[in-house]
Amino acid sequence: MPRHLRFRIGLVLAVIAVSVWYLYPLKSSINLGLDLQGGIHLMLGVEADRHVASQTDRAAEDLKSALERKGIAVKRIAREGNTAIKVELASPQSWNDSRTVVAEFSSFDRRDDDQAAGTFRLVMNDRRVSQLRDDAIRQGLETIRNRIDQFGVSEPTITRQGADQILIQLPGIQDAARAKALIGKTALLEFKLLDERTPIDQALAGHLPETSEVLFGREVDKQTKAERKIPYVVQRRALLTGAELTRAEVSADPNSMGNWQVAIEFTSTGTRIFGEVTEQNVGRRLAIILDGTVYSAPRINERIPGGRAVITGQFTVDDARDLAIVLRAGALPAPVVILEERTVGPSLGSDSIRQGLIAIAGSAIVVFVFMLVYYRLSGLVADIALGLNLLILFACMAAIRATLTLPGLAGIALTIGMAVDTNILIFERIREEMRVGKTPRAAIEAGFRRALRTIVDTHLTVMGTAVILLSFGTSSVKGFGVSLFIGLGASLFTAYFFTRLLFDLLYMGRRKVDAISI
Amino acid sequence: MIELFKNPNYDFIGKRKWAYIISIAITLIGLGSLVAKGGLRYDIDFTGGTLIQVRFEQPPQVAKIRASLGTIQLGESIIQQFGDPREYIIRLPLVAVGSEEISRRVQGALGAEASLGKFEIRRVEFVGPQVGRELQLQAVYLVLGGLIWIAIYLAFRFDLRGGVAAVIAVLHDVIVCLGALSLFNREFSLPVLAALLTIIGYSVNDTIVAYDRLRENRGRSMPKGRTFAQQMNDAVNQTLSRTILTSLTTFFSAAVLLFLGGKTLEDFAFVLFVGVITGTYSTTYVAAALVVDWTSHVEGRLRRGKKAVAKA
Secondary structure, three states: OOHHHHHHHHHHHHHHHHHHHHHOOHHHHOEEOHHHHOEEEEEEEEOHHHHHHHHHHHHHHHHHHHHHHOOOOEEEEEEEOOOEEEEEEOOHHHHHHHHHHHHOOOOEEEEEEEOOOOEEEEEEOHHHHHHHHHHHHHHHHHHHHHHHHHHOOOOOEEEEEOOOEEEEEEEOOOOHHHHHHHHHOOOOEEEEEEOOOOOHHHHHOOOOOOOEEEEEEEEEOOOOOOEEEEEEEEEOOOOEEHHHEEEEEEEEOOOOOOOEEEEEEEOHHHHHHHHHHHHHOOOOEEEEEEOOEEEEOOEOOOOOOOOEEEEEEEEOHHHHHHHHHHHHHOOOOOOEEEEEEEEEOHHHHHHHHHHHHHHHHHHHHHHHHHHHHHHHHHHHHHHHHHHHHHHHHHHHHHHOOOEEOHHHHHHHHHHHHHHHHHHHHHHHHHHHHHHOOOOHHHHHHHHHHHHHHHHHHHHHHHHHHHHHHHOOOOHHHHHHHHHHHHHHHHHHHHHHHHHHHHHHHHHHOOOOOOOOOO | OOOOOOOOOOOOHHHHHHHHHHHHHHHHHHHHHHHHOOOOEEOHHHHOEEEEEEEEOOOOOHHHHHHHHHOOOOOOOEEEEEOEEEEEEEEEOOOOOOHHHHHHHHHHHHHHOHHHOOEEEEEEEEEOHHHHHHHHHHHHHHHHHHHHHHHHHHHHHOOHHHHHHHHHHHHHHHHHHHHHHHHOOOEEOHHHHHHHHHHHHHHHHHHHHHHHHHHHHHHHOOOOOOOHHHHHHHHHHHOHHHHHHHHHHHHHHHHHHHHHOOHHHHHHHHHHHHHHHHHHHHHHHHHHHHHHHHHHHHHHHHHHHHHHHHHO
């Protein structure tokens, strides 16, 4: 056996061995997409500007108290847009004093000075804005990761996409609605005092002090399932937030049968603040607010020193458990919205796998039989090459950990039909060379050589479009592009190199070849 | 030896006038359908909205589904049977409520209608307006990208005439596929886009094979006494079995996908199915025919030019 032949056989055997090695064991080597194994795909948009706005609010508050500490009276101080604070001093005389205070707010630039009127604006500089936006997304990602970990999902994918998006993939989730609620909740827990001096009907008509706002509570009637909204007038300023929380546990609500509650425990700072707040406001009502909804507003009977509180409100055990999770994981720095969702139930996933495999098998059988009937022994060679092609295709997908999707399965079925094109081009050329009177050996030689250029052309055109598909963001289209690209790439090796090897083994060893079975 | 064509010598190029009429007619029918139906029917990937796939235990009455959706002000949704008689797809327009809320409401409304029996929500897809717009834009880029890739490739491999004719042939195939989608009331979705791009890459293959053969023949020995049209016809005939056979195997795969691949991939497979056919046709009757007419037009002008020079 000539040396080059031995080398080629060795190469093919090595490729087969590596392929089998990558594919073993089959169950864990191929990465199934969510459309095949079932699960949730979520694209979240982080409203990072809201985080910027709330930081601006906080700075405005800090500025106001800093000015007042210096004895500078402020007529009005308010946020404008997301990044600006408009300040109106009570008297222009304090202009110069105010400047030293403002200078400490280094992340803001001072603009639009009007000394005569005593007004100016502070605008957050761009570096700080982009830093805050970035924080919002990174913290949001971290918080969501935390929640999902506590919820218990195996192998979740949680990654940042683009500037302000978060991609979440949760394989094998059964209760999609619950998972989405858990992820999407901002979970901003706030304790605010009720404004009991402003009558509710007046407040609803819009007559309320600037420091107060109207928030609603929800009450669901157990029998009719009808939802009732209860308005509350609360002070805008939160005395304490969920940021000061260390524990959140589910327990049965002792006052209401069948309902559950979440008991929370504050950090030492939180405990101190909570103690002071309750001490100073005995007799008043304290609203417990989650994401702008009032859950309860109990009256403070005495100072509460232990730093413990309970959140009640017609929770089922799952509701309470999920609330405890989001409270433990912390609030999202900015709200998120679902931009895109694709949820596939497990039964549909397995149906899709079955249909995809049927399509691949059907396609393979039709093409196998066709090649065998039309090209006889050469057709069999092409069929063996096609089998090797499929083996390499799956192995490559396992090796690069590509995700197999339903369109990916379709891509494989299609690749079967396209991969044998290479063999057809070669075989037709060989037949043609034989027609013009070449000996079988010379015809094989010329057939392979002359078909090569066309084969390269046909591969480059389709593989080029497959690359364009790969660059597309959506996973289903990507999956199709991957299998098409790898399948055609592998067919260069199998339908050309490997077929040539089999032809050489069949015909080159003999002294004289009378005919080729083609 | 089985041979589909034994030394074929059909007069393809001579009948190209008929082919032009057919091509233009098919293209016009497709475009007409697109215009009459107000453009393609886009999947929620592009329009935004919510799609919910439900499987009932018993084949349900559509009216009952609609009535139950009416209770949550979604009675105007599109309700379609999807493959199996127990399986339905509900398409909801974009509404202000978030996606987590809407699927919960639909589940509640269907559950409240007792006559529908038990059901399982098998798939929920929600595409927000922002993502829909992004995907629309990306789809356009993708198709343009595919065409540009083919144009660049042909610019390297072909001369100007062959390249332009091949690109026109590919455009023809794209229009035929889109027209067929519209005629058969199928939807333009992301997988359909992928199929279209594949066809863009694939349909040019046969054209390359035939055109290469033309140049090979001309390069080997300048055939005397055969017009350019005859030479092109020879090239098409010589590569005919190759063109038909390679298309045939791919066509088999596309057909299997269409008939066995399941409902989810039906539109995708449909485009491949149509695309492989029109791609094979356009090799000869669009690309080759255009090159022939362009060449004879140019040569005619050259001859007239020479005569004019001779007279002067």
